[in-house]
Amino acid sequence: MKFIPTYPSKVKTLKKQAKRLQREGAGSHVALLDRIAQSAGYDHWNHVIQCLDETEKTVSVRGIIAEIEAIVIAELAGEVRIVRTGPEATRTQPFVLFSTGIGDAWMLEPLHDRAVCLVWRGKRQSPQVRDLPSRIEIMWDGTFELRGQFFVVETEHPEIGSRAIAGFPLDQLRPFLEALRPIARKIGDVFGQEDAVALTPDVIAQLSKSGWEREQLELAARQGALYSPTRNTVLFSPAVED
Structure with missing residues (x-):
């Protein structure tokens, strides 16, 4: 079956034509849908639906x-x-x-x-x-x-x-x-x-623009610290004693 660009408005028009013929006693609704579809260049009504999809x-x-x-x-x-x-x-x-x-x-x-x-x-x-x-x-x-x-x-x-x-x-x-x-x-x-982010070079660069000291941030990053945007603070992991 060939593909025919088919939009909802066209399907609606074809359905109306089939209903009008049915009111005139031209046949069953299912048979008329196929008939109308074929007159519009489709193989049958299911072909219309497939093309619409x-x-x-x-x-x-x-x-x-x-x-x-x-x-x-x-x-x-x-x-x-x-x-x-x-x-x-x-x-x-x-x-x-x-x-x-x-x-x-x-x-x-x-x-x-x-x-x-x-x-x-x-x-x-x-x-x-x-x-x-x-x-x-x-x-x-x-x-x-x-x-x-x-x-x-x-x-x-x-x-x-x-x-x-x-x-x-x-x-x-x-x-x-x-x-x-x-x-x-x-x-x-x-x-x-969980809003903490790693102190990557990009994050450090952004924080430096807002007043943070770059050297302090770089030191904190080497120590594994994170930055919390909601608290606007640098977070260090708790020290673990041997």
Whole structure:
């Protein structure tokens, strides 16, 4: 059977034609659906439904790809933009895409904290989006978490790896993520949050800009200390006596 682009409006029109013929006594509804379908170039009514499903999947893939491209273009132009995908982009669950204006852009799946990088340090990435028979599949890089002012990721991306990144528009991003998460998840995030991050060179650089002494932070990092964004303090592990 050949593929014919088929939209809900067309299916609705064909159904109305079949009902009109049925009212005129032209035959059973099932037989008339096949007859109308054939007059429109389809093999039978099930062919119409199959083409409708295939069209919706194609539109979904094109929709999410268009959203990705729009965010990439915004980032390369130095713009901050945050969007939530709508039903025209994905029929399953919404995603959040954002550009930072400082060289990075990401797509997030808020329910399971999955992430894929779209732009890294000004360089366009190549996320894999596949059209499978029953769903759209995105090859996620890894997971993400918001800890205070830091966007913390654990990825398999060879250039990114696991790190805490500062400078992202997290105050604007948080409402988008919270709106898509169930209430139980939000409560768990509040009461079970572990917000300490490692004192990596990126974190130290960001803290130095806000008034911390770089030398002290570097010394603390060598001693295995962590930084807590919510308490704005450096945490040392308790000393263990022999």
